[in-house]
Amino acid sequence: MTVTLADVAARAQVSPATVSRVLNGNYPVAATTRERVLRAVDELDYVLNGPASALAAATSDLVGILVNDIADPFFGIMASAIQGEIGGPGGRAGGERLAVTCNTGGSPERELTYLTLLQRQRAAAVILTGGAVENVPHAAAVAAKLRKLADAGTRVVLCGRPPAPDTDAVALTFDNRGGGKQLTEHLIELGHRRLGYIAGPEERTTTRHRLEGHRAALAAAGIEEDPRWTVHGRYDRRAGYEATLELLRRDPTLTAVVAANDSVALGACAALRESGLRIPADVSVAGFDDLPFSIDAVPSLTTVRLPLAEAGARAGRIAMGREEPPPGGIATVRGELMVRGSSGVPRA
Amino acid sequence: MTVTLADVAARAQVSPATVSRVLNGNYPVAATTRERVLRAVDELDYVLNGPASALAAATSDLVGILVNDIADPFFGIMASAIQGEIGGPGGRAGGERLAVTCNTGGSPERELTYLTLLQRQRAAAVILTGGAVENVPHAAAVAAKLRKLADAGTRVVLCGRPPAPDTDAVALTFDNRGGGKQLTEHLIELGHRRLGYIAGPEERTTTRHRLEGHRAALAAAGIEEDPRWTVHGRYDRRAGYEATLELLRRDPTLTAVVAANDSVALGACAALRESGLRIPADVSVAGFDDLPFSIDAVPSLTTVRLPLAEAGARAGRIAMGREEPPPGGIATVRGELMVRGSSGVPRA
DNA sequence: GACTGTATAGAAAGCGCTTGCTGCGTTGCT
DNA sequence: AGCAACGCAGCAAGCGCTTTCTATACAGTC
Numbered sequence: 001m002t003v004t005l006a007d008v009a010a011r012a013q014v015s016p017a018t019v020s021r022v023l024n025g026n027y028p029v030a031a032t033t034r035e036r037v038l039r040a041v042d043e044l045d046y047v048l049n050g051p052a053s054a055l056a057a058a059t060s061d062l063v064g065i066l067v068n069d070i071a072d073p074f075f076g077i078m079a080s081a082i083q084g085e086i087g088g089p090g091g092r093a094g095g096e097r098l099a100v101t102c103n104t105g106g107s108p109e110r111e112l113t114y115l116t117l118l119q120r121q122r123a124a125a126v127i128l129t130g131g132a133v134e135n136v137p138h139a140a141a142v143a144a145k146l147r148k149l150a151d152a153g154t155r156v157v158l159c160g161r162p163p164a165p166d167t168d169a170v171a172l173t174f175d176n177r178g179g180g181k182q183l184t185e186h187l188i189e190l191g192h193r194r195l196g197y198i199a200g201p202e203e204r205t206t207t208r209h210r211l212e213g214h215r216a217a218l219a220a221a222g223i224e225e226d227p228r229w230t231v232h233g234r235y236d237r238r239a240g241y242e243a244t245l246e247l248l249r250r251d252p253t254l255t256a257v258v259a260a261n262d263s264v265a266l267g268a269c270a271a272l273r274e275s276g277l278r279i280p281a282d283v284s285v286a287g288f289d290d291l292p293f294s295i296d297a298v299p300s301l302t303t304v305r306l307p308l309a310e311a312g313a314r315a316g317r318i319a320m321g322r323e324e325p326p327p328g329g330i331a332t333v334r335g336e337l338m339v340r341g342s343s344g345v346p347r348a
Numbered sequence: 349m350t351v352t353l354a355d356v357a358a359r360a361q362v363s364p365a366t367v368s369r370v371l372n373g374n375y376p377v378a379a380t381t382r383e384r385v386l387r388a389v390d391e392l393d394y395v396l397n398g399p400a401s402a403l404a405a406a407t408s409d410l411v412g413i414l415v416n417d418i419a420d421p422f423f424g425i426m427a428s429a430i431q432g433e434i435g436g437p438g439g440r441a442g443g444e445r446l447a448v449t450c451n452t453g454g455s456p457e458r459e460l461t462y463l464t465l466l467q468r469q470r471a472a473a474v475i476l477t478g479g480a481v482e483n484v485p486h487a488a489a490v491a492a493k494l495r496k497l498a499d500a501g502t503r504v505v506l507c508g509r510p511p512a513p514d515t516d517a518v519a520l521t522f523d524n525r526g527g528g529k530q531l532t533e534h535l536i537e538l539g540h541r542r543l544g545y546i547a548g549p550e551e552r553t554t555t556r557h558r559l560e561g562h563r564a565a566l567a568a569a570g571i572e573e574d575p576r577w578t579v580h581g582r583y584d585r586r587a588g589y590e591a592t593l594e595l596l597r598r599d600p601t602l603t604a605v606v607a608a609n610d611s612v613a614l615g616a617c618a619a620l621r622e623s624g625l626r627i628p629a630d631v632s633v634a635g636f637d638d639l640p641f642s643i644d645a646v647p648s649l650t651t652v653r654l655p656l657a658e659a660g661a662r663a664g665r666i667a668m669g670r671e672e673p674p675p676g677g678i679a680t681v682r683g684e685l686m687v688r689g690s691s692g693v694p695r696a
Numbered sequence: 697g698a699c700t701g702t703a704t705a706g707a708a709a710g711c712g713c714t715t716g717c718t719g720c721g722t723t724g725c726t
Numbered sequence: 727a728g729c730a731a732c733g734c735a736g737c738a739a740g741c742g743c744t745t746t747c748t749a750t751a752c753a754g755t756c
Contacts, residue, residue: 051402100448
């Protein structure tokens with residue numbers, strides 16, 4: 001029924017071993033023989049059996065990418081950049097690798113499940129993107145998995161995620177704290193003194209780091225923070241909308257709202273507008289990430305640009321062994337403050 | 349080094365066959381034996397070797413999802429919905445399946461490459477999302493691949509993509525033509541007579557269908573279309589921005605701009621604003637898809653909502669054999685016109 | 697011309713798992 | 727009590743490929 005290596009070998013009048021070597025190209029095969037084999041492959045429309053070859057060679061050409069939310073461009077952009085670096089040549093069997101994106105939905109269990117699945121597939125590399133969950137047992141479980149993966153020869157890279165202790169996973173970490181600080185500093189410079197903050201889910205590292213940056217800026221400016229000024233929610237538009245209404249209810253005198261990310265900021269803008277407030281005349285708004293749509297918001301969003309595509313590409317190259325990991329296995333990727341229309345001088 | 353089935357068997361004092369059957373759960377095993385095996389699995393921290401099991405069983409638990417652009421929420425939302433239906437139980441080996449998203453970047457070659465890779469992995473199912481490329485040889489090549497995949501037992505489902513002739517792939521097709529027609533009818537009803545159209549890349553089915561719907565509406569209203577009113581571009585914000593400037597240059601009297609999708613529409617809005625035109629007072633704008641950010645645009649975008657998540661979920665269930673395919677293997681998924689702030693009565 | 701070295705191809709032993717078939721002990725039936 | 731039927735576990739034969747080791751055929755060397 002299905003064509004196998006042996007069929008190709010028979011047709012090309014060589015041994016299966018030779019066909020395998022032609023296909024993997026890491027062993028001298030005479031040009032004429034190679035040609036004959038290739039022709040046979042073509043004529044029979046032969047497709048290598050991946051599992052069989054993975055079993056025999058004890059490696060596979062699968063590369064796993066874990067994302068928290070595939071519907072969120074934040075992850076989509078990174079995943080896209082990673083895939084761009086993975087598809088190309090650089091390995092065995094024609095160099096084609098299958099980059100697979102796995103959507104954890106932010107759930108710790110699914111994260112572990114996917115890691116197990118990738119371990120089961122003997123993945124060539126695994127790249128984890130986005131913030132981690134701050135839960136000690138879970139973090140330990142993940143670290144243990146990562147260690148096992150590494151032991152089995154799988155390269156592990158973290159992209160936009162804090163380093164995993166007791167692991168030799170390479171980490172490209174976003175400087176969320178620094179970015180958050182810069183952003184709030186900018187607002188303080190404009191004259192804001194009463195700033196609301198819409199944070200992400202409490203248990204995520206990204207959330208904590210951005211919030212810490214924000215608070216550091218407040219502290220440095222001698223502004224005492226009112227606990228009512230912080231609301232937690234998910235990283236989406238709707239959460240931003242609701243959180244903003246809540247913030248307004250708690251303290252109608254706020255002159256600025258800093259959002260956990262751009263989607264949240266968009267929701268915040270909607271809520272402010274519906275409440276009859278002008279942006280930035282009445283309330284300034286700031287986001288984080290600088291996703292493509294942020295520049296099109298009205299007014300365009302002041303935010304912190306994270307080089308998602310660059311970081312993803314780099315992570316991809318490191319995972320493929322085409323770029324040296326940073327010294328110590330850890331690199332910090334900084335964001336860049338983008339001052340745009342949504343932030344301005346506070347009303348008198 | 350690595351733990352194998354045999355190790356588990358030895359530890360549990362049973363044969364490897366029994367361990368395998370416990371793990372796959374499709375053969376009667378006495379409860380006490382099962383328990384003993386499970387304990388051994390746990391103690392040894394055993395992880396099944398995917399390739400080996402795929403080889404022996406001639407099937408794998410991989411499900412491939414092909415998308416044109418993973419950074420575009422249009423695809424992200426579908427992929428997310430599909431994965432949601434795939435992760436759960438419903439098969440062998442604990443029912444866990446690895447849903448993998450492959451980013452073709454819209455390139456026909458990469459599409460074929462990924463299909464081959466999935467064929468090579470003996471994927472359990474493959475789901476192709478988004479429009480197809482209208483190129484006869486390529487379409488034939490894809491159809492041939494799909495046929496081979498189906499022959500090998502891989503279930504093939506198309507989601508938001510036209511049916512593939514000579515294939516028994518199940519197709520959930522978006523009614524792009526109908527949606528486009530409705531949208532333009534709406535604008536015509538408002539009184540618009542000079543409508544610019546920013547189409548997607550020429551070779552995509554989605555592009556053609558939406559454009560056909562637009563033209564059908566024009567024709568039905570007896571409006572003769574000026575060839576200058578149509579510009580082609582990519583499905584992104586930037587293309588919309590540039591195309592709009594071009595349209596304005598060609599005919600400054602246009603009172604409406606219909607965009608190929610929401611991202612394009614956002615770019616169009618930006619261009620219009622920069623040109624000093626008010627939306628919708630001077631020019632109305634319409635998009636397509638109704639992505640989450642569209643409602644937050646200012647003014648919010650009139651568009652056609654496509655039930656991406658629902659369609660994706662359904663495609664996922666069909667791919668997993670948990671839902672009956674539609675009669676004839678083809679179903680049309682309709683969009684819904686969402687009239688919002690970006691469309692209005694044309695200026696006098 | 698005998699000997700060593702090099703280039704290329706083949707034989708065969710698995711890789712770790714699944715599964716058809718066989719075998720045995722036990723229960724159900726008459 | 728005797729026989730059939732059944733439930734459960736093991737044996738062993740692969741699944742299709744990779745790779746080590748071996749064999750052959752030359753070309754080069756003194």
